[in-house]
Amino acid sequence: MTSEDSGSNVRSVRDIVNLETDQENKPEHLHLLPCAISYDGPAKAATYFIPEKKPDSTYEASFRGRQLCGRKITLPRSYIGHVVIESMPHGLSELAFENDVSDTASDQRELRSVAQIAGLTVWEHDTAPLENDDEFICALEWIDTAASIHADCTSEETNGAVIVEE
Amino acid sequence: MKSMLGKHTDDELETTTNVKRVKAADSLQVFRELQMPIPGVLAQSYTFFSPHQAASEEYVLGVDEAGRGPVLGPMVYSACFCPISAYVHLKSLGFADSKQLSEDQRSKLFARLQTEEHAGWAVRCISPRDISQCMLRRTKYNLNSLAHDATIQLLREINQKANIRQVFIDTVGPPASYQKKLQQLFPSMEITVAKKADSLYPIVSAASVCAKVVRDAHLENWVFAEPLEVSRVFGSGYPGDPNTVRWLRESLDPVFGYPSIIRFSWSTCTKLLEESAVAVVWADEDEKHTKLTSKWFGGASNRRTRSKFFSRRPALILTTSL
Numbered sequence: 413m414t415s416e417d418s419g420s421n422v423r424s425v426r427d428i429v430n431l432e433t434d435q436e437n438k439p440e441h442l443h444l445l446p447c448a449i450s451y452d453g454p455a456k457a458a459t460y461f462i463p464e465k466k467p468d469s470t471y472e473a474s475f476r477g478r479q480l481c482g483r484k485i486t487l488p489r490s491y492i493g494h495v496v497i498e499s500m501p502h503g504l505s506e507l508a509f510e511n512d513v514s515d516t517a518s519d520q521r522e523l524r525s526v527a528q529i530a531g532l533t534v535w536e537h538d539t540a541p542l543e544n545d546d547e548f549i550c551a552l553e554w555i556d557t558a559a560s561i562h563a564d565c566t567s568e569e570t571n572g573a574v575i576v577e578e
Numbered sequence: 579m580k581s582m583l584g585k586h587t588d589d590e591l592e593t594t595t596n597v598k599r600v601k602a603a604d605s606l607q608v609f610r611e612l613q614m615p616i617p618g619v620l621a622q623s624y625t626f627f628s629p630h631q632a633a634s635e636e637y638v639l640g641v642d643e644a645g646r647g648p649v650l651g652p653m654v655y656s657a658c659f660c661p662i663s664a665y666v667h668l669k670s671l672g673f674a675d676s677k678q679l680s681e682d683q684r685s686k687l688f689a690r691l692q693t694e695e696h697a698g699w700a701v702r703c704i705s706p707r708d709i710s711q712c713m714l715r716r717t718k719y720n721l722n723s724l725a726h727d728a729t730i731q732l733l734r735e736i737n738q739k740a741n742i743r744q745v746f747i748d749t750v751g752p753p754a755s756y757q758k759k760l761q762q763l764f765p766s767m768e769i770t771v772a773k774k775a776d777s778l779y780p781i782v783s784a785a786s787v788c789a790k791v792v793r794d795a796h797l798e799n800w801v802f803a804e805p806l807e808v809s810r811v812f813g814s815g816y817p818g819d820p821n822t823v824r825w826l827r828e829s830l831d832p833v834f835g836y837p838s839i840i841r842f843s844w845s846t847c848t849k850l851l852e853e854s855a856v857a858v859v860w861a862d863e864d865e866k867h868t869k870l871t872s873k874w875f876g877g878a879s880n881r882r883t884r885s886k887f888f889s890r891r892p893a894l895i896l897t898t899s900l
Contacts, residue, residue, distance in 0.1 A: 451833055451856040459804050460834035476835050476851070476858055477710030477842020537862050538716050547892065554891035 429523045431494055439530035440495060443482070444548060445475060446536050463533065470540040471533060481540035482533040485548075488555040493529025498522065605685050605795055608692055616792070617799030620652055621838070623704045625731065627739070630698030635661040636743035639736065640781030641729050643748070644676065644789035646721070648815025649822065649844040651797045653704045653721075655728040656789035657736055658781055660697040662744065665781065668697060673783035675776045676790040688791040691784065699788045700736060702728040703796070706841050707803075713843035716862055725750040726759070733764055744768050746782045748775040804837040812839070817846050832856050 443461065463473040463482060471482040487493050499522040534541050534548050543549055609616040614626055639659035646653055660668050671691075676684055691697060704724060712719040729747065736742060745767045749756055757771035772778060776786040800810065808829045813821030826846070829836060832855050840847055 446861040448859045448861075449833065449856060450858070455833040456831060457834075459806055460831065460837070462803065474707060474711065474838060477707075477840075477847075478714045478860070479711035537860065545890075547890070550891040554888075557891070 427521045427523065429496065429525075431525045433494065433525045433528055437527040439528040441531040441533070442493075442495065442529055444532065444534045445480065447475070471535075473535070475535075478537055480535040480537060482535040483541050483543070483546075483549070485532045485534055485552065487529070487532070488552055488559075491555065493532065494525040495527040495529060496523040496525050499524060604689050605791055606799070608689060609795060614792075616795045617801055619801045619803045620703070620705045620796055621707055621803050623652075623702070623708045625700065625702045625735070627700040627735070628692070628698050630739065631695065632698075632740040633661045633696050635663055635741065637740045638662050638665050638744040638781050639733075639742050639746070640775070640779055640783070640785040641732065641745070641747040642676075642776050642782050642786035642789055643725065643728075643750075644786065644793040645815070646725070646750075649817070649826070649841055649846045650812055650815040650839050651706055651800070652793055653709060653724070653728075654789040654793040654796075655702040655704070655725065655732060656699060656785040656792065657701075657729075657732040658691070658697065658699040658784035658788055659736060659740060659742065660694065660781070664694075664696055668694065668784065669780040673780045673787060675774075675783055676786040678777070679787065681794065684787050684791050684794075687784075687787050691788070697784075698736075698740070699785065700732055701788060701792050702732055703792060704728060705838075707838040710838075710840075710842040713841075722751050726756070730760070730763060733760070733767075737764065737767075742767055745770065746775050746779040747771045748782055748786070749773050800839060802837050802839065806837055808837065826850055830854055 443457075443463075461473055461475065463471040465471055469484075471484070473480045473482065534546060536546070541549060606616065612626070612628065615624065637659045638661075639657055641655065641657045643656070644654045645651055671687060672683075673687060679687070691699060709721070709724065712724055713721065729750075733742070733745070742764075743766075745760075745764070747756075747760070747769065749771045753771040753773060757769055760769045760771065761767075770779075775782040777783070797812075802808070809825055811821050812825040812829075813819035813823075815822055817823070826836075826840075827850070830850060835842065835851050835855055836847065842848070842851075
C-alpha cells in the first residue's frame with residue numbers, strides 16, 4: 413500500500429470524491445495518531461483522550477499508556493477539510509481492497525464526506541511533530557507553496573524586473 | 579515527657595473498629611493540613627516535604643517504597659529522617675516493616691510522626707500515568723531507573739535541609755552496585771543499601787509507613803482523570819487479588835484500554851489488551867507499518883530522485899465530482 417508498491421504517484425483514473433456533507437454532522441476536530449488502530453467506528457474519545465495544552469502551545473495526551481505530543485495544524489487558506497469514508501468498488505471484497513488497491517482491475521476510488529474538519533492535531537510519540545519535518549504538516553504546507561509559485565507576480569515583487577517572452 | 583508520649587502511643591495501637599474509622603479520617607486530615615493533593619486527580623508525579631525544623635545535629639535517614647509491583651496506582655518513595663540523638667526515641671514508637679503492621683497501626687504511627695519535633699519525612703509520588711509513559715518511551719526508561727532517580731532526588735533535596743550522615747535504603751536490584759552508585763553521588767553520607775532494610779532499620783520502617791500510608795490514601799480516594807463510570811473496587815493491583823482481576827476484566831475499553839490509573843507497561847495489562855482490545859501498531863515500533871497519511875499523501879515516486887523538498891511534501895492531487 414505504500415507508494416513504492418504502486419510504482420507511480422500519477423493516478424491515471426480519476427478518483428471520485430463526494431463532498432456533500434450531511435448537514436446534521438457537526439464539524440469535528442481530528443487527531444492524527446502515530447499508530448494504526450485496527451478499528452473503525454465510534455469510540456469513547458471524549459472520555460479517554462484528554463489533550464492538555466502546554467506553555468509552548470503544543471499538546472500532551474496519553475494513548476494506551478504512551479505519551480503523545482501534538483501540534484495543532486491550520487488548514488491552508490481557502491481550503492476546507494473533510495472527513496471522508498471510502499466506498500468499496502463493485503465486485504471487490506474488503507480484504508482484496510485493503511491488501512492492494514493498485515493491482516485491482518478498477519483503480520478508481522470513491523470517497524464520501526461525512527463531516528467537515530473543524531481543526532486538526534497531529535500527534536507523535538514522546539516528542540511533538542516538527543513543523544518543518546513532519547510528513548503530514550509538510551504535505552499541507554506544499555499547497556500554499558504551490559499556490560505562491562504559480563501566482564502572478566506584481567512588479568513590486570519582482571523588484572521592477574520584467575521578463576519578456578520572445 | 580518522652581516516655582509519657584511513648585506510652586500514649588502504645589495505648590493507641592490497640593485497635594478497635596471505632597478507632598480505625600477515626601484514624602483513617604485522621605490521615606486525610608494530616609494530608610489536608612499539609613496541603614497534599616489527596617484526594618485529587620493524580621495525573622502528575624509530585625514530591626512533598628513535611629514542614630520540618632532542622633536541628634544542627636547529624637541526621638539518620640531511611641528510604642523505602644510502596645507500590646512497586648502492582649499493576650495500578652502510584653509508586654511512592656519515601657524518606658524519613660531524624661537527628662541521630664533522637665533515633666532511640668523514634669525506635670521506641672514501634673515502627674516496623676509496614677507490611678507487618680495493620681492499616682490502623684500505620685495510620686497511627688504516621689499521625690504520631692507528625693508530632694515529632696525534629697523528625698521529617700518526604701515522598702516522591704510517581705503517578706501511574708508517568709510510570710506508563712516512562713516505561714513505554716522510545717528509549718526505554720525502566721522501573722529500576724525510575725526508583726533510583728526518585729531516591730536520588732529525595733536524598734539531594736533533603737541534604738540541603740538537614741545534615742544527613744547515616745543513610746539506610748531498601749535495595750532495588752543488586753544492593754552492592756546500587757550502594758556504590760549512591761555512595762559516589764553522596765560522598766558525605768554513610769550509605770547502607772540492604773535487602774529487607776525495612777525490617778532491619780526502624781528509620782527505614784518509618785519511611786515505609788509514610789510511603790504505604792500515602793499510596794493507600796491515593797487509592798482509597800482515587801479520583802479518575804477520565805469522566806468515567808467504572809467500579810472503584812479495583813483491589814490492591816496485584817495479579818493474585820480477585821478484585822483486581824475482576825476490575826481489569828470488566829473495565830476494559832476495546833479502543834483505549836484503561837483509564838490512567840493502570841500501568842500500561844505491566845504484562846498483566848499488555849496481555850489483557852492483546853486478548854480483548856483492538857490491535858494497535860505504533861509507527862515507531864513497526865518498520866513495515868504504513869502511516870495513515872501514505873494512503874492519500876502517497877509519497878514521491880521512486881522512478882527518479884526528486885528534490886528532498888518535494889519528497890518531504892508528498893501531497894497527491896485528487897479530482898472531485900463537484
